[in-house]
Amino acid sequence: MKVFGLLCGCLSLVSACVSAASYPEARLANDAVKMAIYLPDPENGSYRSVRFDWSGLIHSLKFEGIEYFGRWRPEPVHDPEQHFSVNGPAQIFDNLGYGESDTFVRIGIGVLKKPEHEKRFNFTNPYQILDHGDWQVNTLEDSVEFIHTLLSDNGYGYRYQKTINLNEQGFTMSHLLENTGDKTIETTVFNHHFFVIGEQNVDEQYQVSFPFVPQKDKSEPRIKLQANSLKILNEIRDDKRLYVPLTGFANTPEDHQFRIHHHGLNRGIDVQLDQPLNKLVVWANDRAISPENFIEVNVPVGEGFSWSAEYRVY
Numbered sequence: 001m002k003v004f005g006l007l008c009g010c011l012s013l014v015s016a017c018v019s020a021a022s023y024p025e026a027r028l029a030n031d032a033v034k035m036a037i038y039l040p041d042p043e044n045g046s047y048r049s050v051r052f053d054w055s056g057l058i059h060s061l062k063f064e065g066i067e068y069f070g071r072w073r074p075e076p077v078h079d080p081e082q083h084f085s086v087n088g089p090a091q092i093f094d095n096l097g098y099g100e101s102d103t104f105v106r107i108g109i110g111v112l113k114k115p116e117h118e119k120r121f122n123f124t125n126p127y128q129i130l131d132h133g134d135w136q137v138n139t140l141e142d143s144v145e146f147i148h149t150l151l152s153d154n155g156y157g158y159r160y161q162k163t164i165n166l167n168e169q170g171f172t173m174s175h176l177l178e179n180t181g182d183k184t185i186e187t188t189v190f191n192h193h194f195f196v197i198g199e200q201n202v203d204e205q206y207q208v209s210f211p212f213v214p215q216k217d218k219s220e221p222r223i224k225l226q227a228n229s230l231k232i233l234n235e236i237r238d239d240k241r242l243y244v245p246l247t248g249f250a251n252t253p254e255d256h257q258f259r260i261h262h263h264g265l266n267r268g269i270d271v272q273l274d275q276p277l278n279k280l281v282v283w284a285n286d287r288a289i290s291p292e293n294f295i296e297v298n299v300p301v302g303e304g305f306s307w308s309a310e311y312r313v314y
Contacts, residue, residue, distance in 0.1 A: 053108025088194030157181030
């Protein structure tokens, strides 16, 4: 496992450091947006568990003095080995090769050991990471690039590149997944965003809007679907989190967008992807709200697949 230092024309706005009170991070800024991103590191990283991709974890994004990410759980102690000690936007890939042998692969994490008698993957289990792969991080004043390469003994291999670029009112997160192994990569990926707008609790001030008319399959008295939006009706408690699968979208990139708006602050964030939606869930706890937006990923051997997400804060 190698973690490369910053390859950059670095200024004081950009840092990658470890201290007793902090985790490795990059700080990006332009005239309007300031961002702090935790960096992948198997020894000192802020997140070292096995559920989420280790790259691109934003622990702060400020625009005009308003915070859009941040802590989404109330625990007083941060534990990097726990799956919940993560910051958004946190991406999750389905397993590669689970059940085919005694190991399996999780993109953005590495090669994991499968317990002998386990029949089903459980993201809360403390799986042993046998191979972290190689991480490279390249940082400039207003962008950071993560490159994760891995070649496993079970035939799966990849080069995964994620790049975050700041702009005048948010950022772009672009991805490229290249298949360098002997087996086709067939998976899905979704983003557990964990938006914390203005450090406000999740209640009736929040509304999520779409370019389509959302539909739900089960009763949920804490929300109301009206026209093209989902409105929170009651304060969400952490011990009874919101989880609402939605349908109604078409299989086109035009429907893969949403807006999260906080009425009290008159602030929010727009998200748009360039790939069709495969599945959509709106999740929330007391501090964070997160549309979980899934896409399909199918990469034949020797080929690549790219996708991009635009984030506009206001």
